[in-house]
Structure formats: structure tokens, C-alpha cells
Amino acid sequence: MDPALKRKIRLIVALSAAVLLAVALIYTSFSASTEAKEPSQIMNAPNGGSYQLTGIVVPGSIHHRGSQLDFRVADRDDSSASIPVRYSGEVPDPFADGREVVVSGKVENGSFVGQRDSLITKCPSKYQTQAQQDPEHVIISR
Amino acid sequence: MITLGAACLFLALVVALYGIAAALLGATRHNRRFTDSARRAVYAFAALLTLCVIVVEAAFARTDLSLKVVADHSSTTTPGFYKLTAMWSSQEGSLLLWGWVLSLTSSAVLFATRNKHRELAPWATAVLMGLGAFFTGLMLFDANPFARLSPVPPEGVGLEPLLRHPAMAIHPPMLYSGYVFFSIPFAFAIGALITRRLDASWIRATRRFALIAWLLLGIGILLGARWSYSELGWGGYWGWDPVENASLMPWLAGTAFLHSIMVQERRGMLRVWNVSLICGTFALALLGTFLVRSGILQSIHAFGASTVGGPLLGLIAAVVVGSALLIVSRLDDLRSTKRIESLLSRESVFLINNLLLVGLAAVIFWGTFFPLISELFTGNKASLAAPWFDHYATPLAILLVLFTGIGPLLAWRRVSLGAAKRLLARPALVALVAAAGLFAFTDTRHHPLALAMFSFAAFSLAALVQEFARGAAAYRSLSGGSYGHALLALFARNRRRYGGYVVHAGVAVLLIAIAASSSFQTSRDLRLRPGQSASVGGYRVTYEKPTAQISPAEQRLTFGSVLAVAKGGKPYATLYPSRNYYAGAGDPTGAGPVRSFFEGQATSEVGRKTTVGGDVWTAMQPDLSSLNPVINGADRRLERIAKGVSPADAKARQTIGFLQGLAVRAIEKRYLADPPPADFRVNVNPLVTWIWVGGAIAAIGGLVAIWPAPEARRRRVSDVYAARLARELGRA
Numbered sequence: 042m043d044p045a046l047k048r049k050i051r052l053i054v055a056l057s058a059a060v061l062l063a064v065a066l067i068y069t070s071f072s073a074s075t076e077a078k079e080p081s082q083i084m085n086a087p088n089g090g091s092y093q094l095t096g097i098v099v100p101g102s103i104h105h106r107g108s109q110l111d112f113r114v115a116d117r118d119d120s121s122a123s124i125p126v127r128y129s130g131e132v133p134d135p136f137a138d139g140r141e142v143v144v145s146g147k148v149e150n151g152s153f154v155g156q157r158d159s160l161i162t163k164c165p166s167k168y169q170t171q172a173q174q175d176p177e178h179v180i181i182s183r
Numbered sequence: 184m185i186t187l188g189a190a191c192l193f194l195a196l197v198v199a200l201y202g203i204a205a206a207l208l209g210a211t212r213h214n215r216r217f218t219d220s221a222r223r224a225v226y227a228f229a230a231l232l233t234l235c236v237i238v239v240e241a242a243f244a245r246t247d248l249s250l251k252v253v254a255d256h257s258s259t260t261t262p263g264f265y266k267l268t269a270m271w272s273s274q275e276g277s278l279l280l281w282g283w284v285l286s287l288t289s290s291a292v293l294f295a296t297r298n299k300h301r302e303l304a305p306w307a308t309a310v311l312m313g314l315g316a317f318f319t320g321l322m323l324f325d326a327n328p329f330a331r332l333s334p335v336p337p338e339g340v341g342l343e344p345l346l347r348h349p350a351m352a353i354h355p356p357m358l359y360s361g362y363v364f365f366s367i368p369f370a371f372a373i374g375a376l377i378t379r380r381l382d383a384s385w386i387r388a389t390r391r392f393a394l395i396a397w398l399l400l401g402i403g404i405l406l407g408a409r410w411s412y413s414e415l416g417w418g419g420y421w422g423w424d425p426v427e428n429a430s431l432m433p434w435l436a437g438t439a440f441l442h443s444i445m446v447q448e449r450r451g452m453l454r455v456w457n458v459s460l461i462c463g464t465f466a467l468a469l470l471g472t473f474l475v476r477s478g479i480l481q482s483i484h485a486f487g488a489s490t491v492g493g494p495l496l497g498l499i500a501a502v503v504v505g506s507a508l509l510i511v512s513r514l515d516d517l518r519s520t521k522r523i524e525s526l527l528s529r530e531s532v533f534l535i536n537n538l539l540l541v542g543l544a545a546v547i548f549w550g551t552f553f554p555l556i557s558e559l560f561t562g563n564k565a566s567l568a569a570p571w572f573d574h575y576a577t578p579l580a581i582l583l584v585l586f587t588g589i590g591p592l593l594a595w596r597r598v599s600l601g602a603a604k605r606l607l608a609r610p611a612l613v614a615l616v617a618a619a620g621l622f623a624f625t626d627t628r629h630h631p632l633a634l635a636m637f638s639f640a641a642f643s644l645a646a647l648v649q650e651f652a653r654g655a656a657a658y659r660s661l662s663g664g665s666y667g668h669a670l671l672a673l674f675a676r677n678r679r680r681y682g683g684y685v686v687h688a689g690v691a692v693l694l695i696a697i698a699a700s701s702s703f704q705t706s707r708d709l710r711l712r713p714g715q716s717a718s719v720g721g722y723r724v725t726y727e728k729p730t731a732q733i734s735p736a737e738q739r740l741t742f743g744s745v746l747a748v749a750k751g752g753k754p755y756a757t758l759y760p761s762r763n764y765y766a767g768a769g770d771p772t773g774a775g776p777v778r779s780f781f782e783g784q785a786t787s788e789v790g791r792k793t794t795v796g797g798d799v800w801t802a803m804q805p806d807l808s809s810l811n812p813v814i815n816g817a818d819r820r821l822e823r824i825a826k827g828v829s830p831a832d833a834k835a836r837q838t839i840g841f842l843q844g845l846a847v848r849a850i851e852k853r854y855l856a857d858p859p860p861a862d863f864r865v866n867v868n869p870l871v872t873w874i875w876v877g878g879a880i881a882a883i884g885g886l887v888a889i890w891p892a893p894e895a896r897r898r899r900v901s902d903v904y905a906a907r908l909a910r911e912l913g914r915a
Contacts, residue, residue, distance in 0.1 A: 062542060066549050069574070074557060074565035093566065103782045105808050108710055108862045130708070131864060132804065134345055134416050137784040145568075179766040179780045179847055180840035181735045 075145060080114050081122035083148055091147045094155075099123050100138040114142060114153070128155035133162040185250060188238030189329040195231040195282075196319040198224050202312035210305035210377075218305045222293045225308060228315055229286035236283050239328050243270055248339050251330040252276060258339035260738055261347075268352040269342045271359070274491065275328035280356060281472065282318040284363040285311070288392065292367050296388050303385055306374035307367075314366055317498055325491050344739075344765050344786050350410040354403055358430055361400025362468035365437060367392035369465035369502075372458050376509045379516045383448045386457070390444060391889055393461075397437045398885040404430050405878040416787030416802040418706070418866045420874065421697075423572040428551040429474040432544045433467035439540040440464055446530045449595055453534070454517040455510065460541075462506035467544070469499045474551075525597035532590040539583050546575040581635050584694055587687050588643030591650050609649055614642035626703075633702040640691040647684050647691075654681070678887050685884025693877030699870035700797070709863045710806075720867035722799060723749040729805070729858040730761070731851045738766040740780075740847055742805045742854060744861060746790060758790030760803040760863070766844070775818025776843050777850075781807055797869035805854070805861040813853055817846035 075093045083092055099113040099120065108129055115123035128144060136142065142162050146155040202224030209218030239252065243266050248254045256276070257269040270276035289311040296304055322328060345351075368389040375385035407427065408420040421427060440460045446453045473495040510517070523531050549556070550572055554564040592606045618638035621627045627634045655669035662672070674681045705720030716725035730743040743761030747754065763786045790801040807814075821842055828835040 062545075066546060066575075069571065070549065070553050070567055071557070071565075073571045074553060074567050077554070077564045077566060105782075105806060107806060107808065108708070131417050131802075134414075134786045135784060138779070138782065179738075179776050179843040180837065181733060181738050181740070181766055181844040181847060182841050 077143070079116045079122075080124040081116050081119065083153070084122065084124050084151070086148045088149055089147055091145070093143060093145045094124070094126070094153055095143045096123075096141070098136070098138055098140050098142055103138060114144075117141070125152040126155055127152060128160055130155075130158035130160065132160060136160065136162040184238055184241065185247075185329055185331065188235050189327075191231045191234045191238070192319060192323060192327075192329065195228055195235070195286075196316060196323060198228045198231060199312045199316035199319055202228060203309050203316060206305045206309035206312060210302075210309065215301070218301070218308070221305060221308045221312070222297065225286070225289050225293055225312065225315075228312070229283075229290045232279070232283045232286045232319075235279060235328070239270060239276065239279060240267055243267055246339065248337075249331055249333070249335045250328075251332045252328050254332050254336050254339045256340065256342060258341035260736065261339070261342045262737065265342050265347050265352065268346075271355045272342060272346055273328075275322065275326045275330075277355065277359065278318055278322050278326055278491070279328050280359050281363060282315060282322065284356075284360050285315055285318065285366060288364055288367055289315070289370075292371075292389065292392060300371075300374075300384060300388055302378045302380055303371055303374035303388070306377050307370040310370035310373050311366065314370075317494075321491055321494055325494065344763065344784070345414065348410050348414045350406040351414070354406040354410060357399050357403030357406060358471070359403075361396050361398075361403055361430075362433065362471055364392050364396030364399060365433065365461070365465045365468045367396075368440075368461050372461045373506065373509065376458060376506075376513050379513060381454055381458075381513065381516050383444075383451070386444045386448060391891075393437065393441060393444075394885065394889050397434065397441055398882060398889065400430065400434045400437065401878070401885070402882055404434060405875070409875060412871075413789055413791070414786070416789065416804075416864075418789075418800050418802065418864060418868075420871075423547075423550070423567075423569045425551050426475055428547050429467075429471040432547055432551075433464050433471055435540050435544040435547075436460060436464040436467055439537045439544075442533050443537050446533050450521055450530055452519045452521050452523070452530065454519055455514065456537070458506075458510055458517070460537075462502065462510070466499055466502050466506075469495065469502060473499060527593060527598045527600065527603050529590060529593045529595050532586055532593055536583060536586045536590060539579055539586065543576060543579045543583075546579070547572065550575075577632050577636075580694060581632065581639055584636065584643050584691060585639040587690070588639065588646040591684060591687070592646050606649075607646075610642045610645040613645035614638045617641035630702045633698045636698040637695060640695045643691045644688060647688050650684060651681075674887060678890055682884045682886070682888030682890075685887060686881045687884075689877045689879070689881025689884055691877070692873050692880060696870045696873035696877055700868045700874070703869045705867040707865050709865060710860055711863060712860045713858050719865045721750060722755065722865075722867065723752075724801075724863070724865055725749070726861065726863070729855060729861070730759070731855050733848065733851060740764045740766075740851060741788070742851075743788070744790075744803050744805075744863075746801060746863070748792065748799055756792035756799065758792060758799070758801050759788075760790035760801045761788045762786070762804060763788065766847070775815065775822065776840075777817045777821070777846050778814050780843075780847060781810075781814060781850075793872055795872060797867065798871050800866040800868060802864050803861050804863075806859050807854075809857075809859045810850055810853060813850055817843070817850070821846065 075091070077093045077095050080094065080096050083090070083094065086092075094114055096114040096116055097120070099115050102111075102113040102123075104111045110128045110132060111125065112128075113123045113125050115121070126144060126146075128146075140162050142160060144153070144155045144161070145159040146153055148154075202221050205217045205224060206221035208214060209216075209221055239250075241247075242250045242253050243257055246253060246257055246259050246261075246266065252270075252273045252275045256273045257266050261269060271280050289308075293304065293308060293311075368386075371385040371389045375381055404427075407430070411422070412418070412420040440457065443453050443457055443460060447457050473492065523534070525531065550567045554566045557563060557565040588610060589607070592610070593603065598606075615638070618634060618641075621634055621637055627637065651670065651673070654673045655666050658664075658669040658672055659666070662669075664672075707717070707719045709717045709719070709724065711717065711724075711726040713726055713728050716723055718724070725747040727745040727747050730741075730745060732741045732743070733739070734741070741761050741763050743759055746758040746760065748756045748758060764781055765784060765786075766780055787802045787804075790803075792799045821839060824842070825836075825839050828839065830836070
């Protein structure tokens with residue numbers, strides 16, 4: 042076979058493989074992804090819609106009830122918009138008041154029911170400078 | 184002291200700017216005096232940044248809280264060793280680390296090439312000093328490690344408890360050094376492009392640095408996985424988190440680069456590919472730094488708001504656009520006269536493996552940045568979860584293992600079909616036997632992808648054994664001696680090649696372990712009271728008794744458990760999973776300080792029994808809801824006392840803190856006297872240990888490949904000898 046033709050065929054094969062991969066990537070990623078919403082966007086959503094909820098854990102709202110975990114998640118910029126979350130499964134170590142979380146699940150009667158093991162907590166590389174501003178904290182004596 | 188450090192940082196910027204100017208003058212005027220002066224500026228830059236690091240580390244060592252970076256990331260109660268490693272948990276400190284490692288490696292490479300590459304080196308110096316100036320400038324204007332606090336706070340914030348782990352102490356410097364070392368081949372590639380000296384000389388000058396970068400990055404990634412597995416209470420080692428992906432992408436691109444440069448060195452081909460690949464790898468390394476520091480993507484490691492994101496993005500854009508323009512303008516010089524002659528040749532397998540590696544990196548890139556892409560098209564940040572990544576990564580990894588096995592067997596240029604059949608027959612037989620055995624005797628038949636991974640990995644390992652045997656036999660037929668002696672001699676003669684084979688073996692072992700531990704994991708969540716037991720994957724787990732421990736030095740309370748694990752009715756292991764609660768974070772909840780202590784951040788200590796066959800892994804979470812009345816009661820009573828105390832009376836406030844501490848002690852007693860139930864997660868992970876073993880094997884192989892051969896021995900392997908050996912190898 043003519044070497045120039047051969048090279049052309051090779052190039053076409055390689056390019057079509059790349060195009061195929063790209064199409065597959067685009068198709069699967071748009072169908073497999075879940076929409077991320079903040080509490081204010083789903084507070085009034087109808088029952089059964091499934092979303093990825095993202096926001097801040099409302100300080101003081103965390104309660105362990107047996108192996109179920111209840112807390113509220115608020116918008117990042119608006120702490121007044123918040124939704125109660127019911128969740129069970131593994132709780133990441135950095136989970137705490139005021140932390141940013143992502144949890145997948147469904148809306149049921151105005152509250153959010155998290156999918157098992159879907160809770161993700163953003164891990165800050167440092168504590169906020171709370172200890173300095175707030176001298177009132179537990180001190181364990183020797 | 185601090186003023187000295189700040190002055191050094193400023194001087195470093197001045198020296199870096201001078202270095203750029205001198206290097207450019209040296210390069211354009213071909214004036215050696217300027218070039219030499221620029222090189223000395225690099226040494227001075229390294230010395231100044233070393234002083235900066237010493238000053239900052241000294242401040243961390245003596246917990247000088249007047250320095251903002253120390254007060255924000257360390258405290259007097261932070262354990263000694265972690266005081267020093269707290270530096271790189273900060274943004275300022277990690278930028279300083281970047282700049283410092285850059286200055287040291289730049290000095291090393293310029294010292295090593297001081298009498299060589301007279302045309303490339305000044306341009307490379309200018310690029311490296313440009314990077315140095317960028318990072319010192321970033322520190323001076325955006326994230327100064329020498330910023331002071333006034334008034335000086337009485338106590339620091341402390342190192343995040345999760346980061347108090349040996350792997351975490353060395354993981355960040357390893358990753359960063361990996362990223363930084365890629366700047367050396369990048370700088371020389373730019374020099375080669377500008378001067379149009381596009382033979383393999385820039386590769387020979389920096390190959391070892393690329394290898395070190397690859398090794399450090401790989402170790403860094405593994406240490407991160409190790410930390411995740413043993414410290415975070417979720418039991419996994421990889422979650423396709425954006426920050427994890429950010430470190431894997433340059434590693435994959437770097438792996439491709441290390442292979443494709445061999446094709447250029449041997450055959451003079453793939454020149455455009457190689458310069459593009461190193462520029463891409465370096466851009467990905469910068470992107471890794473950027474992703475960690477910008478918080479642009481939803482990640483479990485979002486490091487808070489940061490000011491350095493913008494400038495870093497600008498640098499990445501400059502690197503990508505600049506090198507793309509440069510490559511396009513040099514396309515004529517990059518053209519190679521040679522072509523791949525046959526599909527059955529080492530270079531064509533290398534090319535296939537390169538495409539697989541780059542394809543994998545591209546998939547990960549797309550998935551990582553998908554939230555931004557989808558926001559662009561749909562207005563909503565939608566993200567992709569781990570299963571999507573697995574979907575692509577698994578088949579690509581399986582193909583990679585297969586071609587990793589085939590590559591070393593084939594010779595350069597071309598192999599006849601008959602010879603190829605002869606070389607591939609035995610490894611293929613081993614793979615078939617392994618596949619048949621696994622299919623017949625284990626439940627791999629329900630996991631076709633895992634079965635494919637196991638048999639291809641077996642093929643790859645068998646091919647390596649055959650290569651070592653062939654090499655040793657060829658050596659013995661020339662020089663005699665035992666097989667052991669022959670094997671050692673092989674390594675001594677060709678460290679790069681045989682070290683590379685050891686890396687391949689390690690990666691095959693690692694991939695087998697990943698396939699086994701992810702496909703055959705058993706995981707159960709149990710809720711047990713002391714005395715109760717349950718079965719998980721052939722093990723009987725009994726919650727024997729609760730434990731509690733207070734550490735005033737670390738301001739920590741630990742609730743733990745004693746778990747007895749039995750296998751087949753016989754005691755197998757005793758595990759001690761526990762949960763730590765930390766004081767000192769204040770009361771951000773407003774729900775009362777004692778309540779905040781228990782509902783605030785806690786960390787898991789994993790209980791684990793490791794054997795060659797796999798791990799039994801447990802984490803616990805005590806259910807403290809029965810203690811709520813006591814906790815809330817303590818807060819109520821202490822609040823009443825606190826009301827009578829003026830907020831300005833620091834002494835009295837402290838006393839209340841101590842009273843709260845006593846309440847925590849009382850709750851500890853209560854917990855032990857009347858233990859509540861606890862939630863346990865128990866995972867049985869087969870072969871998971873081999874991930875770390877495979878990683879260690881690969882790292883040793885990498886070291887062997889990096890280690891320079893002694894000068895004398897290199898000479899002894901004369902061309903004549905090499906030709907004879909090649910003839911013998913052909914016959915074997």
C-alpha cells in the first residue's frame with residue numbers, strides 16, 4: 042500500500058477513536074451527573090425530586106438520634122434559608138457545625154432525606170480562628 | 184529574627200529578577216559571564232529561601248504566636264513533631280515550600296550542567312527564575328509568611344487534628360516536590376524550543392529530574408491514600424475527589440513522558456509529542472497546586488477562600504499559551520525523519536501505552552472539571568461521582584497492564600511475527616492458567632473486569648520474570664557465575680531498564696490489590712451494645728467493653744471500644760477503634776460549650792488487623808444521645824455561673840473553662856458506668872495490604888532507575904560488549 046495513504050488511514054482511525062471517546066465522555070457525564078442545589082432552591086420543591094444538596098451545616102442543629110443523624114443545611118450566603126436533613130450512614134470526620142457539606146438524596150415533605158453514605162464534608166486545612174475570638178471553651182485540666 | 188526572614192524574602196525576589204535579566208542577556212548575547220552570574224543568582228536565591236524556611240520553622244518550633252502563620256496553624260499544645268510540619272498546612276507555608284524546593288532543584292540541575300548545554304542552560308535559567316520570582320512575589324504581596332499579629336494572641340489555633348498523622352506530615356512536601364521537579368524538564372524543553380536544539384540533549388540533561396518528580400509525586404499520592412485509609416473514618420483509599428485527581432493527572436502524564444522520551448532517545452521520533460507532553464505535565468502540576476489552593480471545585484479538601492487563585496491561574500494560562508505558540512512556531516524543526524516501521528515493535532507499544540495514559544488523564548480532567556463545564560452549558564454545577572470515573576478508569580487500567588507486559592518483550596524497530604509468538608507464548612500461557620484457575624475456584628467469575636485485571640497482571644508479571652531470566656541467561660553464557668550474581672550484574676549494567684521492570688512489577692501488584700479490594704470488599708454497619716456480637720464476611724465481631732481516656736496535653740477525650748474478632752470459632756484479633764473529641768474550638772454553635780465539645784469536630788481512630796490476605800477494618804461512633812441530659816444540664820448550670828462573670832475578667836473565664844473540663848470528666852465516668860450502644864462500620868478488604876507493598880516495590884524500582892551508575896563501570900560496558908550481549912539476547 043502507498044505509505045502516504047497508509048498514514049492517512051492511520052490518522053483517520055486515531056482521530057475517530059478520539060472523537061468517539063469525547064462523545065462518550067460528553068454523553069455519559071451529562072446523564073450520570075446530579076444537579077447540585079442550595080437549600081433555597083429546593084425548599085419548596087415537590088416530593089421525590091432527587092438532588093445533590095450543598096450548603097453550610099447550621100450551627101447547633103446537629104443531633105444524633107440513634108444511628109440517624111439530623112441537621113439543617115443553610116445556603117452559603119444566606120443562613121436564613123435552610124432545610125432539615127435526615128441522614129444515616131458513615132459520617133466523615135470533619136463533619137461539624139458550620140462546615141460545608143454535600144449530600145445526595147430526595148425531598149420528602151419539605152425535608153431532605155439523604156442517601157446512605159453520600160455525605161461529603163469539605164475539609165478545611167485549618168480551624169477558623171474561633172479559639173482566639175471566643176475565650177469561652179472547654180479546658181481539660183491535668 | 185522575623186525581620187531577617189522578611190528581608191530575605193524581599194532580597195530573594197530582587198535576586199530572582201536579576202537572575203532573569205542576567206540569564207536573558209547571557210542567552211541572547213552568548214556571553215558566558217552573564218550566564219555564570221545568572222547561575223550564581225540561582226544559588227543565592229536558594230540560600231535566601233533556605234534562610235526564610237529556617238526562620239519560619241524556628242518560629243513554629245518555639246510557637247512564636249506573634250507570627251500570624253504560626254498562630255493560625257499551631258499552638259503550644261500541638262505535639263512537638265507536628266509543630267514543624269504545621270508549616271505546610273498553611274497557604275503561606277506551602278508557597279514557601281514550593282519556592283524553596285524550586286530553588287534547590289534549580290541549583291542542582293544548573294550545577295550539574297554548568298559546563299554543558301551552553302545554549303539551553305541560560306534560557307532554562309530564565310524560565311526557572313521566572314517561576315521563582317512568581318512564587319516569591321506571590322508570597323510578598325498575597326500570602327506573606329512573615330505577617331505579624333498584634334496584639335499577640337495568648338494561644339494558637341492548633342494544627343487540625345485530622346492532619347496529625349505521620350503520612351500527612353510528609354505527604355504535602357512529597358507532592359509539592361513532585362510538582363516542582365517537573366519544572367526542570369519543562370524549563371529545558373522551553374530552552375530547547377527557543378534555541379531550536381531539538382535533539383535529545385534536553386531530555387538527557389533532565390531525564391533524571393523527571394524520574395525523581397514522577398517518583399516523589401507517586402509516593403505522595405500513595406501516602407495520601409494511606410492517610411485516607413487509616414485516618415479518615417470512611418475506610419477507602421481513593422474517592423476521585425478533585426484534589427486527588429489533581430495529583431494523579433500530572434503523574435499519569437509524567438509516566439507517559441518517561442516512556443515516550445525513550446523513543447526519542449533511541450529513534451529520534453515523537454519530538455512534538457515529547458515537548459507537548461512535558462509542557463502539559465507541568466501545566467497539570469501547576470493546576471494541582473491551583474486546585475488545592477483556590478477552592479474553585481467542590482472538594483472535601485477545599486482549603487477555604489484564598490487570594491492566590493487568580494495569579495496562579497494566570498501563570499497556568501501563560502505556560503499553556505506560551506508553550507503552545509512556541510511549539511507551533513518550531514514545528515518544522517521538530518519534524519522527525521523516521522517513522523514507526525511495524526506495529527510489532529517496542530516503540531509502537533510505547534505509543535499505545537502513551538495514548539492510554541494520556542486518555543486516562545483526559546478522562547479524569549473532564550470529570551474533575553465537569554462542574555464548571557456543566558455550569559457553562561446548563562447554568563448548574565452538576566458533579567460526577569466515583570462510579571463514573573471507575574467506569575472509564577477500570578478498562579483503561581486493564582489495557583495498560585496488558586501493554587505494560589507486552590512492551591518490554593518486543594525489540595525496537597520491528598519483531599518478526601514468529602519471534603513475537605515465541606516471546607509472548609509463555610506469559611500468555613501463565614495468564615490463561617491464572618484466569619482458568621480463578622474462574623474455577625473463586626467467585627471472580629461474577630466480576631469479569633476483576634478477572635481480566637488479574638489475568639493481564641499475571642501476564643505482565645510472567646513477562647517480567649521471563650525478561651529477567653533471559654537477561655541472566657545471556658549474561659551467564661558470557662561471563663559465567665551463578666544466577667544471583669547474574670541478576671545483580673544486570674541491575675548494575677542497566678539500572679534504568681531493570682529498575683523500570685521492577686516498577687512495572689510493583690504497579691502490577693498494586694493494580695491487582697486495587698481490583699481485589701474494591702471488587703471483593705464486604706462492608707457492614709453494626710449497632711452493638713457491650714456484650715453483643717454480629718457476623719461480617721466470615722468473622723464474628725463482639726463488642727466486649729467500652730474504654731475512655733483523657734489527654735490533657737492534647738486537650739482530647741477518647742471514647743473507644745474493645746472489639747474481639749473471631750474466625751471459625753477461634754480468636755483472631757482484638758481491635759480498638761475509637762473516637763476523639765477535641766476541646767479548644769470554642770463554642771461556635773451557641774448551644775453551650777460542653778455540647779459543642781461533643782457535637783463539634785471529632786476524629787476516628789481506626790481499629791485494623793492487617794495480614795497478607797487482607798484487612799479487617801473497623802471504625803466506631805458512640806451513640807451519645809443517652810448522655811444528652813447530662814451534657815445539657817452541665818451547660819445550663821455553668822451558664823448560670825458564667826452570667827455573673829464580666830466578659831473582661833479573663834481569669835474567671837478561664838476558671839469556667841476548667842469547670843467545663845470537669846463536666847467533661849464527669850461525662851466520661853458516666854459513659855463508662857452506663858455504656859450506651861455504638862455504631863460500628865466493619866469492612867473486610869481482601870489483599871488491600873498489597874497496595875502499599877506494590878507501591879513500595881515500584882518506589883524501590885524507581886530509586887534503582889534514578890541511581891547513577893558509577894563512572895568506571897559505565898566505561899567498562901564497552902560498545903563491543905554491548906553488541907555481544909545483544910547478540911546473545913537475540914539468540915536466547
